[in-house]
Amino acid sequence: MLKIGDIEIKNPVVLAPMAGVCNSAFRLTVKEFGAGLVCAEMVSDKGILFNNEKTLGMLYIDEREKPLSLQIFGGEKETLVEAAKFVDKNTNADIIDINMGCPVPKITKCDAGAKWLLDPNKIYDVVAAIVDAVEKPVTVKMRIGWDENHIYAVENAQAVERAGGKAVAVHGRTRVQMYEGKADWNIIKQVKEAVNIPVIGNGDVQTPQDAKRMLEETGVDGVMIGRAALGNPWMIYRTVRYLETGELIPEPSVREKIEVCILHLDRLIALKNEHIAIKEMRKHAAWYLKGIRGNAKIRNEINECNTREELVTLLMNFVEEVENKQQSNAQAV
Numbered sequence: 001m002l003k004i005g006d007i008e009i010k011n012p013v014v015l016a017p018m019a020g021v022c023n024s025a026f027r028l029t030v031k032e033f034g035a036g037l038v039c040a041e042m043v044s045d046k047g048i049l050f051n052n053e054k055t056l057g058m059l060y061i062d063e064r065e066k067p068l069s070l071q072i073f074g075g076e077k078e079t080l081v082e083a084a085k086f087v088d089k090n091t092n093a094d095i096i097d098i099n100m101g102c103p104v105p106k107i108t109k110c111d112a113g114a115k116w117l118l119d120p121n122k123i124y125d126v127v128a129a130i131v132d133a134v135e136k137p138v139t140v141k142m143r144i145g146w147d148e149n150h151i152y153a154v155e156n157a158q159a160v161e162r163a164g165g166k167a168v169a170v171h172g173r174t175r176v177q178m179y180e181g182k183a184d185w186n187i188i189k190q191v192k193e194a195v196n197i198p199v200i201g202n203g204d205v206q207t208p209q210d211a212k213r214m215l216e217e218t219g220v221d222g223v224m225i226g227r228a229a230l231g232n233p234w235m236i237y238r239t240v241r242y243l244e245t246g247e248l249i250p251e252p253s254v255r256e257k258i259e260v261c262i263l264h265l266d267r268l269i270a271l272k273n274e275h276i277a278i279k280e281m282r283k284h285a286a287w288y289l290k291g292i293r294g295n296a297k298i299r300n301e302i303n304e305c306n307t308r309e310e311l312v313t314l315l316m317n318f319v320e321e322v323e324n325k326q327q328s329n330a331q332a333v
């Protein structure tokens with residue numbers, strides 16, 4: 001069983017942290033589809049320390065989401081330690097994760113995110129200071145390196161372990177790759193072989209079969225799924241079932257997909273407000289509709305929606321349209 005510190009995680013399937021996506025509304029929905037662990041979107045250490053209202057709102061966790069890992073980012077030891085202390089004392093997160101993978105220039109130019117990857121000694125220093133300051137288990141999510149000439153994944157993971165970190169998640173790309181090219185699972189395997197703390201593999205798990213292959217090929221303790229879960233929480237459920245029983249459950253019907261989309265929408269409205277939720281939901285709705293034939297028109301129309309009623313009417317009309325088409329196709333056969 002995957003265990004991070006004292007936190008027992010009932011299966012090895014982990015929802016990746018995703019900024020602008022992994023708030024409580026989405027995490028809870030994914031949790032209900034069986035994820036062993038859900039990760040929250042990254043939160044700025046300085047935002048916490050300056051009591052920024054929006055940032056503090058990002059620390060909200062519904063009890064039903066637990067176990068949950070809350071990720072903070074920053075480029076300085078002192079502020080990261082203080083923010084970790086705040087998360088430790090004032091949130092019901094189970095795990096505090098440090099972001100050492102974000103490739104975005106706005107983040108790396110402040111020495112945060114993937115910038116840490118260039119110096120294992122600095123990683124040791126900051127992780128040890130955070131571990132010292134908090135009670136919750138501390139973990140690190142990292143990329144394999146900065147660029148192909150600076151791949152210190154093994155040294156960096158060993159530094160995390162020596163500093164008292166309780167797990168590492170490794171995305172098999174360098175910072176320079178951003179989201180391009182292929183994730184290098186071989187380096188994830190090397191990390192797994194080099195440390196004794198749990199290693200969670202990440203990158204390019206698009207199907208339940210990929211998850212199984214990653215576990216088998218790299219020996220990792222958990223598999224983290226990001227983009228494949230966007231608008232697709234049943235990817236998590238299908239993966240959990242596939243790993244447990246070998247059974248590949250069929251994709252849900254269009255109606256099921258849209259019903260989950262509306263559940264997600266209602267949770268987002270409850271979390272934020274209707275105006276913000278509808279705006280945020282536009283991208284999610286497009287993800288839920290991905291792969292459904294004839295979705296081009298509705299994807300454009302969604303961007304014009306301003307209320308729950310408009311969006312739900314649009315989605316439900318689309319379901320009926322698709323179902324009618326399916327029925328007449330079936331009759332024609």
Ligand SMILES: Cc1cc2nc3c(=O)[nH]c(=O)nc-3n(C[C@H](O)[C@H](O)[C@H](O)COP(=O)(O)O)c2cc1C
Nearest residue numbers: 016017018019041042141171203204205225226227
């Ligand atoms: C929209 C989006 C937002 C992301 N935000 C974060 C983040 O806040 N923290 C983090 O560590 N990684 C973040 N990532 C990276 C993912 O956690 C993950 O490492 C990456 O997408 C590779 O996994 P995948 O191939 O399963 O998508 C983000 C990725 C995406 C697509």
